[in-house]
Amino acid sequence: MITGVRRLILPLAALMAAAVGAPPAAGADLGVEELMRSLAQVRSRTARFVERKQVAILNTPLESSGTLVYTAPGRLEKHTVAPRAESLVLDGDRLTLEDKGRDQKRTFALPEYPMIQAFVEGVRSTLAGDLATLSRFYQVALEGNERRWRLLLRPREQRMQDFVSEIRISGSLDRIRTIEIVETEGDRSVMTITSDAP
Amino acid sequence: MxxxxxxxxxxxxxxxxxxxxxxxxxxxxxTEFTTDISAFLPRSPTPGQRVLVEELRDGVVSRLILIGIEGAAPETLAQASKRFAADLRRSEKFASVANGEDTGLSGDREFVWRYRYLLSPAVVPERFSARGLRERLEEHLQLLGSSAGPMVRRSLPRDPTGELRELIEPLEGQGRPATREGVWFAREGVRALLVAQTRAAGYDIHAQERALASIRSSFAQAAGGSRAVLLLSGPGVFSVSARAAIRGDALLFSLIASALIAGLLLALFxxxxxxxxxxxxxxxxxxxxxxxxxxxxxxxxxxxxxxxxxxxxxxxxxxxxxxxxxxxxxxxxxxxxxxxxxxxxxxxxxxxxxxxxxxxxxxxxxxxxxxxxxxxxxxxxxxxxxxxxxxxxxxxxKVTGAFVPAAMALERGAPRLRYPLLAAVTLAAALLAAQRGPLWSEDLSSLSPVPRSDQLLDQRLRRDIGAPDVRYLVVVREREEEAALQGAEAVAAALRNAVRRGLLEGYDSPSTWLPSRAAQAARQAALPVPGTLRKNLAQAQRGLPYRAGTFEPFLEDAAAAKKLPLIDHATLRGTGLALKVETLLVRRDDGWTALLPLRGVADAAALALEIGAVAGAPAVLLDLKRESDELYGSYRREAVVYSLAGAAAIIALLLATLRSPRRVYDVVAPLAAAVVVVTGLLALGGHTLSIFHLVGLLLVVAVGSNYSLFFDRQAISAADRGRTLVSLIFAAVTTMIGFGVLSFSSVPVLNAIGSTVGLGALLALSFSAILQRREIGAAGDARAWRPAPALELTLMLHAAGALVLVLQPALWPWVLAAIAANHLLLAAAVLWPRGQALGSNLARLPASAASRNEVCLTFDDGPDPEVTPRVLDLLDRHRASASFFCVGEQAQSCPQLVKEIARRGHSVENHSQRHSPVFAFYGPWRLKRDVEAAQAVIAGLTGRPPEFFRAPAGFRSPLLDPVLAQCGLRYVSWTRRGFDAVDGDVQRVAARLTRGLAAGDVLVLHDRAYRRGQAGEPAALAVLAAVLERIAGAGLKCVSLPAACGRGPAA
Missing domain, CATH: 1.20.1640.10 (Multidrug efflux transporter AcrB transmembrane domain)
Known part of the structure; x- marks a missing residue:
């Protein structure tokens, strides 16, 4: 019952805030639990993305774009359209990479690859509002308010720290806007989630 | 004394x-005592069986110990797992201990990284040409942009051709366990997992036991204080606990049994x-x-x-x-x-x-x-x-004497249970024939003394750890190690192909980590010299966004790889891969064997074809499960065949010793009945029979044959008989205690043998008492009829057949065939005049008559006015007595002649009323009427009812026996017959009757003029004088049947 009510209240509050045009007071900081609860309400979502990667060994950044499909609680699909058709499907414990151009498909059992798992859970657990899992892999910090928040994830394990120094996820209300992965050795990628796909 | x-x-x-x-x-x-299971390998094993047994003996699978730790928080379990593994790794007893930590693996990674150009099957010259390198660089550029980017970025500068991926990719999807807190965990996170591999072979139970002991003590230290519990499984664990269980139970139960038996014997003696x-x-x-x-x-x-x-x-x-x-x-x-x-x-x-x-x-x-x-x-x-x-x-x-009266009373009463027993045997036989499930267990696990709960734990741990039982295996045998590795490489190439076609998920090969020297040398040669490679790379890189100088590490590594010494066993030492290679590449007496275990085989038949087509490698695809089932199956089949052969040999021995099919039947029947009933009871109790039950049944026959032979033995006195009975009861009771106690064991071996023999000994003794055949009373008394063995068996077969039809109607063709075969055998018995199968049959005089040098002349088919009087005269002249089997109707037509026969001191016996050629096909009532009519006619004429009966032409109906019993008649055939009714050659007839003539013989002639000799005389008359002279000449005396059988203690 409580969750049902909350489901109504949050968007309503957002609407009202937008209507009056007044951002919430700066002092009304958003709590991580609260954000997670709000994210957990989302049952499914489809969006476009543009991802820009800076790799140390390359002169020019690499850019790709496509769609993201999320279905609560555990399924996340990333369909890259350009520059090459490729898809990544995360379903429960299994991660499937499909390279449509070369007709190759590889499946990983996540628990066997702690590194990839940590990576993947950073995004997925955030989407699912699963703070427990997120905290298993990262130290979680939040800044900003409901309309403009930024989640800072620092890996707990040494092995992961060697690769990733921080993951920054920013968004508004229950919607994620950007995912920025800051890697060691100067590599970084920024994924901008632009709008809902039709 | x-x-x-x-x-x-x-x-x-x-x-x-x-x-x-x-x-x-x-x-x-x-003497050297072994527990090596190769003793249970056939003497000429198939290659598959040999590999199977070698794997069971000391293969990698036999050395695995699966370990689980549960019962505490994940953090505690992980800590315990790390300390535990570290402790075990220090022990000499383990070749490897894996728990998901990197410790052992960093060495492996270093090795693979260093030798990647010698290991990777993808290393060919084209790969390092400008064009080949360009392709790889373009591909990697795409990968960098893709989701897999983070996975290749680090290694790209050193490995732009992606050799590491070539080596690692086939290892993926092997179902490694989940990692948590840096160590392996079951998916649910409740159990930390470890896999230890012992140095000692799996069959070395002592060494396995020591390994387990150190695992337990290490764990006690590692988990000290926490509530974590240790779970152990694996072949070594099974064999150790099985041996302990068998030893424990065997010791406990033999102590109990020995105490009971010793107590009993002490009380008696x-x-x-x-x-x-x-x-x-x-x-x-x-x-x-x-x-x-x-x-x-x-x-x-x-x-x-x-x-x-x-x-x-x-x-x-x-x-x-x-x-x-x-x-x-x-x-x-x-x-x-x-x-x-x-x-x-x-x-x-x-x-x-x-x-x-x-x-x-x-x-x-x-x-x-x-x-x-x-x-x-x-x-x-x-x-x-x-x-x-x-x-x-x-x-x-003295004490044994006290049991004698009770034992004798039991024995007297026992035969009353004959029919209930026959019914029980029939029922058991029908149950066995109609058995729905398999009667014999088909797979090796029936021999496993491992309790069901332990087998389940094993399955759970295996699933957690992702170590499925290896079922399919490709075996390459060669004389030289290098050849075996080259063979394995050829097979591996075919398997890579098959993986792409979806025939299987993956495979292991020793050549993955120890390629043949030829392959390594070829790969080294495929790498261009440093100058060329640099040129090729520069050309390949043109127009691609890679920063200049990015691939310097690659050029260094490639140059180093060209000068690396080839990988051999020494190079591998110290890595976890050494063990893998050792277990997959084995030295046997006759050369080297490379083993390639397969995972996730989808189509074994197609795979076998694929592997068979690999040129130049003597490779075989083995299905270990099928091999082991077949091995056990042939073991069991052989045991069954040899048991049956043993039974046949026993029957032959008894026939040779007892010289009477009837007595052999009496000795064998109780044993067969006991075997059938015990087997039926076991089947009814839901047991699937294993080889142990068979050993038990053999034992029942061995022990039981003593019982039934003692029952068959003629006692010299009542006291002797009594002591025999008591000794049998003691023997059976001790056997029953000794084995019956074992049936309380939970170990399948002991339980199977115990229940089979304990029950079997009791039944064999009781059945011997119940089925014993007491001697028939004096001739002439109407006696209680008891069916002959063949009739009993026929009745039982029909009853069992009917039951089987009710239980399993689908078996009707078998039932029909069995009954048809039974009737064929009965027909054969009818046509075999001297046989004992259809009831007792006097084919020679009793031993007492033989000891008096008596023989008996019998004349069939009379009386006849032409022949009979002359026969009587001839007999008188030689002072011989005889028995005349008269036909009732003939007797009625010449009554005076019948009276004359009796008057001259011969006996007149019953040869049926009408001498019908279809007498053997008469129904029971007609048989009765016919026999009784002749009986009445002859008794009316001679004043003495006949005591003996002979069927027309000696063809005896299976239904005749009860009729004879009612009339108080005994059936008589003959020792030798002259065929005077069908052969006119007097010499031959006489020869048939007198060749080998001996005391106790019963001879047949006919007092009818069926055939005549050259002089026109009836054949019987023509030979009679000569026969009588031969008899007298041999010192023998002709007497009538009642005279021969009626006196003395013979009957």
Missing amino acids: NADKILKSSPWAVAGWLAFVTACAAVIAR RSPRVVGLSLLPVATGAAAGVAAVSLGFGTVHGITLGFGVTLIGEGVDYAIYLFTHSAPGVPPRAALGRIWPTLRLGVLTSILGFSAMLFSGFTGLAQLGLFSITGLVVAVAATRWVLPALLPQGFAP
């Missing part, structure tokens, strides 16, 4: 025994020394058995020892027979003399039963055969020659 006296009374026997035992002890002292002596034959036999197997086979298998001692358990009975038959006035030696022929026959039957195993292709069974035969021979010899010398002088157990 002191030692001095013993030696005086029987110096040679006791001295010989001591010398023999000493010799056995000397052999045993130098009132002398600890005698109780001790009762074990002497068995103990001597066992020692001799071990020594014989040791000399014959070089080693003695543990199983031989265990089962062998069980199989010669009947040796305890020998002593009981001897002790019980001793009585005041019957010293042991005299008692032994009385029972010796029966005892000897009993031992011989057991030996024959076991001897079939000697010829087995399985060393295990053959050892068991040799052990039990030697054991029994020595045990009975010890009973015969040593035991009497060691018994106290004047030994005569």
